[in-house]
Amino acid sequence: MVPASEAAQDGSSLLKITLLGIVFTAGYFPTKHGAATFFKRVSTTDTVQVAATVQLSEPKKQKTIYLTFDDGPNKGTQNVLDILQQEEVNATLFLVGEHVYGSRQQAATYDSILANRYVEVANHSYSHAFHNKYRKFYKLPESVYEDFRRCADSLRLRSTIVRTPGRNIWRTDQLSVTDISSSSAAADGLKKNGFTVMGWDLEWHFNDSMRLVQSTEEMVNRIDSMFTYKKNRTDGHLVLLAHDLLYKDAKDSSSLHRFIHLLKAKGEYNFAIASDYPASAQ
Numbered sequence: 001m002v003p004a005s006e007a008a009q010d011g012s013s014l015l016k017i018t019l020l021g022i023v024f025t026a027g028y029f030p031t032k033h034g035a036a037t038f039f040k041r042v043s044t045t046d047t048v049q050v051a052a053t054v055q056l057s058e059p060k061k062q063k064t065i066y067l068t069f070d071d072g073p074n075k076g077t078q079n080v081l082d083i084l085q086q087e088e089v090n091a092t093l094f095l096v097g098e099h100v101y102g103s104r105q106q107a108a109t110y111d112s113i114l115a116n117r118y119v120e121v122a123n124h125s126y127s128h129a130f131h132n133k134y135r136k137f138y139k140l141p142e143s144v145y146e147d148f149r150r151c152a153d154s155l156r157l158r159s160t161i162v163r164t165p166g167r168n169i170w171r172t173d174q175l176s177v178t179d180i181s182s183s184s185a186a187a188d189g190l191k192k193n194g195f196t197v198m199g200w201d202l203e204w205h206f207n208d209s210m211r212l213v214q215s216t217e218e219m220v221n222r223i224d225s226m227f228t229y230k231k232n233r234t235d236g237h238l239v240l241l242a243h244d245l246l247y248k249d250a251k252d253s254s255s256l257h258r259f260i261h262l263l264k265a266k267g268e269y270n271f272a273i274a275s276d277y278p279a280s281a282q
């Protein structure tokens, strides 16, 4: 007999079926072809209890958020990593190759990124578009490709997903979007050479003083409404762009923490990494 307290393990639902008084007759019963069927006798006083674990799986959440953070490793990255770890949510960090080698601190932060099980590392170019010289950078498709390839090689990235600095460009198997048309040739070149380019649906903006523009609540409301009114590039999937550096101060990093906490509390969102986005290359 399994005590009731043992039957209720770890919150799983246990289905108990008690079969009382199952009686079998022992012996061999000849068939008309002369074969025999075996019956085992169980005493009428035996109780057979079957405990089957029934996994009552949660209904699948239909809405997926891809938290993405650009420009690390930098002074805000460790706070972002700590928050992701505490909240146990996935995110993608689009790193700048040059930043990994910028200082010992950045190299150490890079090690922390690699050690964080919730984080996918992706490519945000090596030089961040020749240090933010966007027009010059995107005029030269071959050197754009070279810059991303250099980042991929130096960081030994497994992901082929890239994000173009200063441009909201998409090149996946399903999406082809370019915000500034003079960057089209460079974007096409990246896709042709095996990269998938991921832009974003929504950005958490910052001002010239490097402070967040929108409040936590504004961002959460905006996300809700983008799903409701189908404003995302792919229905049911929202890519959020944020920047690590914005979360280096306690106040701003607590905004990020609260933001993730509020989204989780709604119970209707998954948090996924970039390579889980529909039709992304692995």
Ligand SMILES: [Zn+2]
Pocket: 070, 071, 124, 128, 165, 166
């Ligand atoms: Zn950037």
